Amino acid sequence: MKILVCISKTPDTTAKIAFTDNNTKFAADGVQWIINPYDEWYALIRAVEFKEKDPSTIIHLVNVGLAENDPVIRKALALGGDEAIRINYDGKDPFAVASQIANIAKEGGYDLILTGKETIDYNSSSIGGMIAAILDMAFISHAIKLDINGNIATAVREIEGGEETDEALLPLIVSCQKGMAEQRIPNMKGIMGARTKPLKVVEPAAVDEYTSIASFEMPPAKAGVKLIPADNPAELVRLLHEEARVI
Amino acid sequence: MVLVYIDQADGQIKKSSFEVACYGAALAQQLSTEACGIIIGNTSEDLSNFGNYGLKKVYSVKDASFNNLDPQMYIAAISGLAEKISANVIVLSNNTTGKAVAPGLSVKMKAGLVVGAVALPDLSNGFSVKKSVFSGKAFAHIKINTETKIISLNQNSYAVTKTDAKAEVEDYSANGGTPKIKVVKTDKVKGEIPLSEASIVVSGGRGLKGPENWGLITELAHLLGAATACSRPVADLGWRPHHEHVGQTGLAIAPNLYIAVGISGAIQHLAGVNRSKVIVVINKDPEAPFFKAADYGIVGDIFEVMPKIIDAVKNLKGL
Ligand SMILES: Cc1cc2nc3c(=O)[nH]c(=O)nc-3n(C[C@H](O)[C@H](O)[C@H](O)COP(=O)(O)OP(=O)(O)OC[C@H]3O[C@@H](n4cnc5c(N)ncnc54)[C@H](O)[C@@H]3O)c2cc1C
Numbered sequence: 001m002k003i004l005v006c007i008s009k010t011p012d013t014t015a016k017i018a019f020t021d022n023n024t025k026f027a028a029d030g031v032q033w034i035i036n037p038y039d040e041w042y043a044l045i046r047a048v049e050f051k052e053k054d055p056s057t058i059i060h061l062v063n064v065g066l067a068e069n070d071p072v073i074r075k076a077l078a079l080g081g082d083e084a085i086r087i088n089y090d091g092k093d094p095f096a097v098a099s100q101i102a103n104i105a106k107e108g109g110y111d112l113i114l115t116g117k118e119t120i121d122y123n124s125s126s127i128g129g130m131i132a133a134i135l136d137m138a139f140i141s142h143a144i145k146l147d148i149n150g151n152i153a154t155a156v157r158e159i160e161g162g163e164e165t166d167e168a169l170l171p172l173i174v175s176c177q178k179g180m181a182e183q184r185i186p187n188m189k190g191i192m193g194a195r196t197k198p199l200k201v202v203e204p205a206a207v208d209e210y211t212s213i214a215s216f217e218m219p220p221a222k223a224g225v226k227l228i229p230a231d232n233p234a235e236l237v238r239l240l241h242e243e244a245r246v247i
Numbered sequence: 248m249v250l251v252y253i254d255q256a257d258g259q260i261k262k263s264s265f266e267v268a269c270y271g272a273a274l275a276q277q278l279s280t281e282a283c284g285i286i287i288g289n290t291s292e293d294l295s296n297f298g299n300y301g302l303k304k305v306y307s308v309k310d311a312s313f314n315n316l317d318p319q320m321y322i323a324a325i326s327g328l329a330e331k332i333s334a335n336v337i338v339l340s341n342n343t344t345g346k347a348v349a350p351g352l353s354v355k356m357k358a359g360l361v362v363g364a365v366a367l368p369d370l371s372n373g374f375s376v377k378k379s380v381f382s383g384k385a386f387a388h389i390k391i392n393t394e395t396k397i398i399s400l401n402q403n404s405y406a407v408t409k410t411d412a413k414a415e416v417e418d419y420s421a422n423g424g425t426p427k428i429k430v431v432k433t434d435k436v437k438g439e440i441p442l443s444e445a446s447i448v449v450s451g452g453r454g455l456k457g458p459e460n461w462g463l464i465t466e467l468a469h470l471l472g473a474a475t476a477c478s479r480p481v482a483d484l485g486w487r488p489h490h491e492h493v494g495q496t497g498l499a500i501a502p503n504l505y506i507a508v509g510i511s512g513a514i515q516h517l518a519g520v521n522r523s524k525v526i527v528v529i530n531k532d533p534e535a536p537f538f539k540a541a542d543y544g545i546v547g548d549i550f551e552v553m554p555k556i557i558d559a560v561k562n563l564k565g566l
């Protein structure tokens with residue numbers, strides 16, 4: 001089986017969110033970058049588990065971005081994967097990013113393409129579904145479990161108030177979330193091995209951009225907490241009913 | 248024309264569908280046009296009632312081949328109708344169906360997509376949509392530069408208003424093509440309010456000490472008609488099911504009221520709940536970071552405070 005895992009780079013979950021250039025750019029100075037948690041913990045680790053079960057499995061990682069992403073790609077290679085491809089393109093429009101990945105995927109003949117459910121910075125949750133539509137592949141979104149038996153995939157996805165079990169034939173695209181696999185820490189062997197794994201850089205194709213980011217905005221600051229004495233919780237209930245009118 | 252996708256499950260129209268209907272109708276007004284809806288799957292509900300929420304007409308697709316959600320088939324049906332009625336804006340809810348369908352619809356229709364919209368578009372300079380980014384810590388204004396536009400609206404982000412108008416209802420037969428996905432089973436937790444749709448959520452953290460104390464959370468939730476949620480360690484410890492985990496790596500929610508009990512308020516937890524309209528925090532540690540994000544708070548011990556809150560709510564409800 002040949003698997004492509006889409007790896008994106010995001011600010012660390014504790015990074016301070018601020019903007020520069022008249023609120024048009026994310027203030028990246030001093031920000032620690034990580035592999036998007038959904039891509040790392042769920043998509044990549046699940047792929048690694050498939051390979052542990054069947055060593056003939058080939059795992060490629062793909063990232064769309066500039067050379068500044070290489071350290072994060074190496075970190076992903078330390079967790080697993082045979083080689084990585086970076087498409088040297090700096091766009092943020094989900095359709096453009098998906099088009100770039102689709103180009104690589106088309107040539108690679110992958111049986112399975114895994115993405116995270118969303119990036120924790122732009123939260124578009126779009127790339128997997130877009131690649132599927134571009135390549136006319138089957139798509140299962142927000143999967144919490146995935147098993148492959150021969151060329152049949154069984155996935156469980158979360159739906160409102162429950163779960164749904166789906167079956168599909170490979171080739172298939174799955175966007176992954178919690179439940180899919182357990183978070184791992186890369187070991188020394190993985191980190192050393194990642195240094196010599198191939199990281200290919202390919203030039204981007206000409207693609208359309210459907211959207212652009214006009215500006216950012218911070219939410220208004222909270223007015224501050226109103227504290228209610230611990231011996232009078234009934235007052236809280238009264239305030240929620242009469243002042244906030246939420247119960 | 249604005250086309251709104253009305254989502255249902257087991258014949259029951261999801262709450263978020265009324266939000267997108269009202270949003271679509273308001274958007275149609277902005278654009279001096281009308282809004283129609285499409286619903287896929289059988290329902291016994293009276294679809295003409297979507298007139299109440301501003302839709303002129305509802306197209307109802309009843310073909311049994313659509314009984315499963317294969318995104319690709321939904322995409323074919325929605326884009327087919329959009330073309331037929333010349334819809335140039337399509338609105339969906341950013342729920343589990345919307346997330347599966349909207350990206351492919353965007354490709355199929357060559358239409359720019361904004362996922363997670365929280366307000367009507369600003370038309371003063373093109374077409375720009377405000378959406379939630381950085382896991383609720385900020386907003387971005389995204390400009391859609393294509394002729395056709397698709398908006399996926401965050402749940403609980405747009406107020407539902409009603410009139411007495413009625414919508415015309417028309418059966419529409421769509422061709423979804425051959426399914427690629429087969430749904431073999433669905434398991435629903437009976438009688439529970441889906442977390443993403445709930446307007447009130449009562450949530451517990453490690454401060455509850457163990458699953459045996461969860462009665463304090465579920466009883467309050469039951470009294471308030473609320474859904475229950477939890478912090479990540481609580482789900483990881485197996486005290487509560489995984490689907491209740493909210494936060495950066497769990498579900499992001501935006502209820503009208505979020506009650507956090509024994510949760511410290513780590514930045515990754517806040518990322519999933521900071522869009523809630525009113526936040527109540529109950530924690531014995533006055534320095535808990537959650538108080539900074541809260542509207543109301545009680546510094547006190549859960550095991551003393553919660554029973555009193557439950558009694559006060561019973562009083563309020565006349566129980
Ligand atoms: C990459 C990453 C992603 C993460 N994603 C998430 C996520 O999605 N969601 C999430 O929730 N966390 C997430 N976390 C974990 C997060 O950092 C916190 O560790 C977690 O939220 C803490 O859970 P808690 O508040 O239940 O427990 P604790 O931090 O242990 O807090 C328990 C609180 O209960 C209070 N308490 C204890 N006893 C009582 C009592 N008797 N009465 C009143 N109060 C009491 C304490 O004062 C304390 O504030 C993530 C972490 C990382 C690194």
Ligand SMILES: Nc1ncnc2c1ncn2[C@@H]1O[C@H](COP(=O)(O)O)[C@@H](O)[C@H]1O
Nearest residue numbers: 006008064115116118119124125126127
């Ligand atoms: N620049 C990128 N390069 C590679 N994969 C990406 C990139 N951006 C997003 N993805 C993948 O697509 C998923 C969904 O991202 P998004 O649609 O941007 O929220 C992520 O979890 C990644 O797996």
